[in-house]
Amino acid sequence: MSILIKNGRIVTATDDYFADIFIEGETVSAIGKNLNFSADEIIEAKGKLVIPGGIDPHVHLEMPFMGAFSSDNYETGTLAAMHGGTTTVIDFVIQSQGKSLYDALHEWQGRATGNVYSDYAFHMAVTDFNSETQLEIKDLIEKEGISSFKTFMAYKGALMIDDRQMVGLMNEVKKYGGIVTVHATNGDIIDYLVAKNIATGNVSPKYHYLSQPEITESEATGRFIDMAYQTGSNSYIVHMTCEEGLNKVRDAQKRNQKVFVETCIQYLVLDASVYDKGFESAKWVMSPPIREIKDQKALWSAINQGVIQTVATDHCPFMWKDKLKGENDFTKIPNGAPGIEHRMELLYSEGVNKGKISLNKMVDISSTSSAKIFGMFPQKGTIAVGSDADIIIFDTEKKHVLSASTHHHHCDYSAYEGHEVIGKAETVILRGKVAIDSGNVNINKGYGKFVKRSKLTNII
Ligand code: URP
Ligand code: ZN
Ligand code: ZN
Helix, strand or coil: CEEEEEEEEEECCCCEEEEEEEEECCEEEEEECCCCCCCCEEEECCCCEEEECEEEEEECCCCEECCEECCCCHHHHHHHHHHCCEEEEEEEEECCCCCCHHHHHHHHHHHHCCCCCCEEEEEEECCCCCHHHHHHHHHHHHCCCCCEEEEECCCCCCCECCHHHHHHHHHHHHHCCCEEEEECCCHHHHHHHHHHHHHCCCCCCHHHHHCCCHHHHHHHHHHHHHHHHHHCCEEEECCCCCHHHHHHHHHHHHCCCCCEEEEEHHHHHCCHHHHHCHHHHHHHCCCCCCCCHHHHHHHHHHHHCCCCCEEECCECCCCHHHHHHHCCCHHHCCCCECCCCCHHHHHHHHHHCCCCCCHHHHHHHHHHHHHHHCCCCCCCCCCCCCCECCEEEEEEEEEEECCCCCCCCCCCCCCCCCCEEEEEEEEEEECCEEEEECCEECCCCCCCCECCCCCCCCCC
């Protein structure tokens, strides 16, 4: 099977030019002006952008969490991702405390295998680092291609590890060329504020937000960075939301410490006024919470300053019936919101179209940097001869309105209901196959492949 994409404007993280692309099988085999090859399929891309398929480095599909399962499974979640131009997702396998990492891996493989539309990889979340867990790290990196290890500094009793475990994990992961990632918020301060609010009858979703002030994030961010400095571990902070957290990263840069940082599209687009809607605010109960306009501005600046490298979604939707469990107690609202489908179009619409970031930057933060940081480059994350043909033909003129009535998430509300955007992934090619064409799906579940990632020797 071969495809010739004609006359598109090809944009990568570094380049921007007009050319044709010839795809043979699963990979790009030629790029050039006026390519005159015969192909099984010709796609006219005049007037459109031709960009690498998106990589979302932070999603939770069918995740057991806070008494429910996130409502998108591997089938619905990765199909929604593909509709939005995200061709690879990295999901989290979560160790149960008291059990092994491999137990968790087998459980997650059982849910994912054969059900996935996009390509996918796994991070391993280590929630119980001990002498037995330690022995599993080497094989996960070298045999399973899982080279990133997630940690939580909050959610005590379920997911949180202490600092001693953190440095132990960092030292072990470093030996084999992996990276430690973190949900950096101070769980103990949050638990204290939560208990205080509940005790005084402050039970509405707004108190979820008020129980996680900025300092809970900046303190943990600084502590994690110091532990990474002490151990020399590769480090990555997930879902950064706020100015003071970013300043901790800037402090690390002053001593020439490399720390990778992710934010999520909701923190760039929404602000804390979402918590002024009574119980409806449960839709945006996530951790960390949505922050202030000043933080939104700080995040966009940090992208341009190179402090933030990736934009994810932390897609973790729950049906409204599950959110309702917290009607009288915000601690019972499962944390998380839908978004996997909208990341690329929101980045274009709110970022490029409004002059906040360049097109090259959009490609970098939505695809290339994730591929580099997590050991998938140049197989993924760019358009180049030999790379997987994961390519989006993106229509920059297409206006549409985000809504639960039209999205592909398996979730009965939208975090962006009524939000108007300009720009849409029109054609989505995954490993040389036109998977989505103007909203029509041409692949079956199971087409998505697990991406074994290499150890991280020379990350950006
Ligand atoms: O609220 C969130 N973010 N839910 C998913 C789990 C996590 O903390 O990333
Ligand atoms: Zn988190
Ligand atoms: Zn998450």
